[in-house]
Amino acid sequence: MILHTLLDYDVLRVIWWALLGVLLVAFALTDGFDLGTGTLLPFVARTDLERRVVINSVGPVWEGNQVWLVLGGGAIFAAWPQLYAVSFSGFYLAMAAVLLALILRPVGFKYRSKNEDPRWRAAWDWALFVGGFVPALIFGVAMGNVLQGVPFRIAPDMQIFYDGSFLGLLNPFALLCGLVSVAMLVMHGAAWLVLKTEGAVATRARTWGMGAALAVVLLYALAGWAMATHVDGYRITSDIVTQGASNPLFKTVAGMEGAWFANYAQHPWTLGAPVAGFAGALLALLGLARRREGATMLFSSLSIAGIVLSVGASMFPFILPSSIQPAASLTVWDASSSHLTLFIMLVGGMIFLPIIVAYTSWVYKVLWGKVDAAGIRDGNGHAY
Template sequence: MILHELIDYETLRLIWWVLLGVLLIGFAATDGFDMGVCTLLPFIGRTDLERRTIINTVGPVWEGNQVWFILGGGAIFAAWPPLYAVSFSGFYLAMFVVLAALILRPVAFKYRSKHADTQWRSRWDWALFIGGFVPPLIFGVAVGNVLQGVPFRLDPTLRAFYDGSFFGLLNPFALLCGLLSVTMLIMHGSAWLALKTSGTIAGRARTVGLVAALATPALFALGGLALYLWIDGYRISSAIIADGPSNPLLKSVETAPGLWFGNYARWPLLLVAPLLGLIGPLLVWYGLKAGREVGTLLVSALSLFGIIATVGVSMFPFILPSSVDAASSLTVWDSSSSHQTLFIMLVVTLIFLPIVMAYTAWAYRILWGKVDPDAIRDGQGHHY
């Protein structure tokens, strides 16, 4: 027996769908609080020392957190080539803006304290704000557009054609999703600052976090209501061939409002995801109010898991629906790499992902504890 046949094609496709979700959630839970902290920086930090303290809560870990973003992009490229081709082509300008914003962050970290001038440092603080605010906003807008269907089509030779525009992405539902994305990461960043700082900074972070923890489930519920009442969902109306060739045009698809909720009727256990998205932020609100720092951060991460997982399980098996030609929509079953490629990638992932997770856990263990403003003021150690 050939080794890769130990796991059938259908199972491999499902495993990689789950792994892609794990990588995206890992990125949101780790680099998400980095972006939340950078978004809050100009507003919570009132003095230069306070802003340096805030920066030093994420400065030592942000590079490691970026690994999840790189792994997610790599997984899309290798496991779902059509998804990579269509999404990165259609969202090219949006992705360029995201990368430009992300590039600002390391530059600002390195250059902010190179010069003592107040205006110099203020400009870099706002650069960090852009690096924290813009990516989650655009990621949320992109998810909102995916839920509505992306304007692409495939010709008989499976060449993809994108019929949309950048400004067409900025529709009301997509902007609502973008606002939800920013709000939930502000909540997450507030929970991180409450854990890593003390005194005035932690108090301000809790105040902002309390507001964000209430706004997050409200926006999440509003988005769900809009999705149920007004936005077309997708459903495969022909026979599903889970182990067939990667050819999206071999199926039929129907659309109608409310279809994105069909999986919850078939598998009620999946309701755990939206419930986490609704209840989790309320528990974050309680944790911030009660001063339970570690538990609050963990619950905040679970909230992010619930919100992101809700999108995945609602759309399953679709990963990129088409609003122009529903039959061209990409699904888990018809847009993956070959059986052998998925198996080889799985073996590599099973070897290296635990190493990445172990190193991440070790790094956080070494850096555990609150950032000391006095050490930063006195120039002790290596601080930003």
């Protein structure tokens, strides 16, 4: 018996759809507080020492946190090649902007302290802000466009054509989703700073975090209302073939108002995702108000996981709908790699993902505790 036949093709497809969600959540939870901290830097730190406290709170871990972004991109490339082709071509300029912003982070970390000139350091502080704010915004804008459908088409010979533009991505609903993303990562960054810092920085972070948590609740509710009333979802109108070849053109699809909410009615347990999004933000707000540092970080993580997973839960089995050729929409059943490829990747993932989780957990355990401002002042034990 060939090993990969031990798991059905449709089961493997669903497993990799779920694993992609896990990787996105892991990236949002780990690198998310880095992005939120960078966004908050100009607002929670007023002196050079306070800014160095903020930077050193993420300095030892931000680089390792990006492994989840690399893993997510690699998983899309290997498990969902058509998704990779459409998203990385259609969102090319947006991703270039994210890449440039992310490049500012290591440069800012490394160069900021090379010169004591206040103007030099202030410039790099704003570079770190851009490196946090821009990716947070664009990732949310991308999700907003995915929910609306992306303007791509597939020719009979399976060539993929993207007919949109960069400015077309900046539509009102997508920008609203971008604001949801910024608010939830600012909340997460504030929860991290409250956990890792003391004094004035922690006090300001708590204030900003409470505002961000409230904004998450309001903006997420507004986005849900807009999705229900102004954004058409998509439904497969032909027979669903789960074991067929990866050819999206073997089905018919129609856009329907409120279609993204049908999964919640059909599978009520999926309501746990949006409920977690709302509840986590409200509990994080309460945790910040009551100065429960550890609980706030957990509740903030719960909110982010719920919001990210709610996108996948509402869209299943779609992973990237087409707004101009609905039949070409990519789904879990027709956009994956081969049966054997998914199986080999699953074996590799079962080996290496636990290793990554183990060494990441060990690093956080070693680096646990608050950033010592006195140590920064004396030049002992801190990198930046």
